[in-house]
Amino acid sequence: MNPLAVEIWLYVMAAYMVVSFTMFVMARFSQYEWNNQPHPCASTITTWWRTSQRQQRFWFITGTLLRQGSGLNPKAASTRIVGSIWWFFTLIIISSYTANLAAFLTVERTSTPIESAADLAKQEDIEYGTLEGGSTMTFFRDSKIETYQKMWKFMESRKPSVFVPNYEEGVQRVLKGNYAFLMESTLLDYIVQRNCNLTQVGGLLDSKGYGIAMPVGSPWRDKISLAILDLQEKGVIQMLYNKWWKDTGDVCSRDEKKKDSKASPLGIANIGGVFVVLLCGLSLAIVVAMLEFCWNSRKNAQTDRQSLCSEMANELRFAVRCHAPPRRPALKRSCSRCQTTSATYVPPPPRAPPNGCELNLPRSVENGAARHRGSFGYDVNDCA
Known part of the structure; x- marks a missing residue:
């Protein structure tokens, strides 16, 4: 329907x-x-x-x-x-x-061929890489998970190299096609929301938190930790995230683009x-x-x-x-044209011939035939 x-x-x-x-x-x-x-x-x-x-x-x-x-x-x-x-x-x-x-x-029926890191590891048509020398590269190199080890062997063996020196080059390589760039989620979220031609596939591969380094025994450690927890409970951190990530005015309308890409029912206007x-x-x-x-x-x-x-x-x-x-x-x-009659033609009886006249019957009657070809005639020869 x-x-x-x-x-x-x-x-x-x-x-x-x-x-x-x-x-x-x-x-x-x-x-x-x-x-x-x-x-x-x-x-x-x-x-x-x-x-x-x-x-x-x-x-x-x-x-x-x-x-x-x-x-x-x-x-x-x-x-x-x-x-x-x-x-x-x-x-x-x-x-x-x-x-x-x-x-x-x-x-x-149209679905993305790559839905997770496991899908990337199962194929070799689409190349994938990370920032050279970054934390994501270190994660794959030191990982003990079989899937990530397989991905690291693939990235390490590709020539030319799939590693990029900076994030801008990695994004441009993704835009050219047939390449997936693995990067930190915070920066990934920022870039994807400003470029509708890019999309995030799958969830997080690894989760790490950010911290503020302080000297050992610093009296500010507990105060800053409690302040961060208080900001999280009040939703201030989420508000700051929306302010600097989503409400900056340069975010693409991904929802409208996704809506237009789907087939819509034909209405009166169509x-x-x-x-x-x-x-x-x-x-x-x-x-x-x-x-x-x-x-x-x-x-x-x-x-x-x-x-x-x-x-x-x-x-x-x-x-x-x-x-x-x-x-x-x-x-x-x-x-x-449908009015038909079943009556047959019956000829009138012959009249008596005059005195001295010979009655000549039609040939069909003389031969005993049942059909009548015409009326009887009189031969007036030798008639008085």
Whole structure:
């Protein structure tokens, strides 16, 4: 559900209901949707409309939304406009959803390849080093931990050297890429907060405190220690840290950068225009449906030889009924091309010939054939 905002999902559901209902109503008003295919001239209409028409309209919208199609195809111009604009709507919605879904999956699966010092020790593609001659270098050199011993052997064996003479050069080497710089946490925190292209990976490798050196037996030792503890309990040290590390005015907005880098749900500002297009298409379809209704009522009025207002009232009365009968009264008209007759042609009996005239039968009758090719004739030769 994340690729689309909550309001977009609600609008899609509302559009689904509105389009389905609109197509259902238009189909009731349009005479073209009442054809009883494949027998358009059947004298009785089946219960197809009443039993399955409503479900078919919703099924058509559902199948189109899921790009599967439906067995029902609109016939009238108004319903075809609704179907076409709904196809366009679903094309944009599904394409936007698919594209943003890929973005969500990509962002969620993207992870930093190095999460800790152990990850650095397991690979050799990314080089890492420390300040040459510094306390961090001494820590790795004298460490008894297997992971840190392995890292020290790697740093010591690399040529050119991975050690840098100062912190500025180490930072620049990190910015060039494919290099990790191990440094003291206090200075690391200060630099990372001022350069959004840098990030701290993992926690502290070793923890050491800072102290103030004094002569042995100095009376200031206990006083300064108690003062530092008092400042820690009152939060003054944290306030000083925030003042000189975070609130100096040159700290980058890392939170906003992190927020922008994530995929966000699509809202009205992104795909709201497709809803406007859908409403415009529905409005056009309604106008076309009204024109179809008036045109069909006019033709039916001429056929039934009644006034246009009466015909429109009958059609409208039938269309707005919630529980329509299986047969539609407006379809009681018969189709001329379906009127057939089973009667066969029977020729009239022959008349008696005049006196002295010879009766000549057709050749087909003389041969005993059952077909009649024409009427009987008289041969007037030798007639008085």
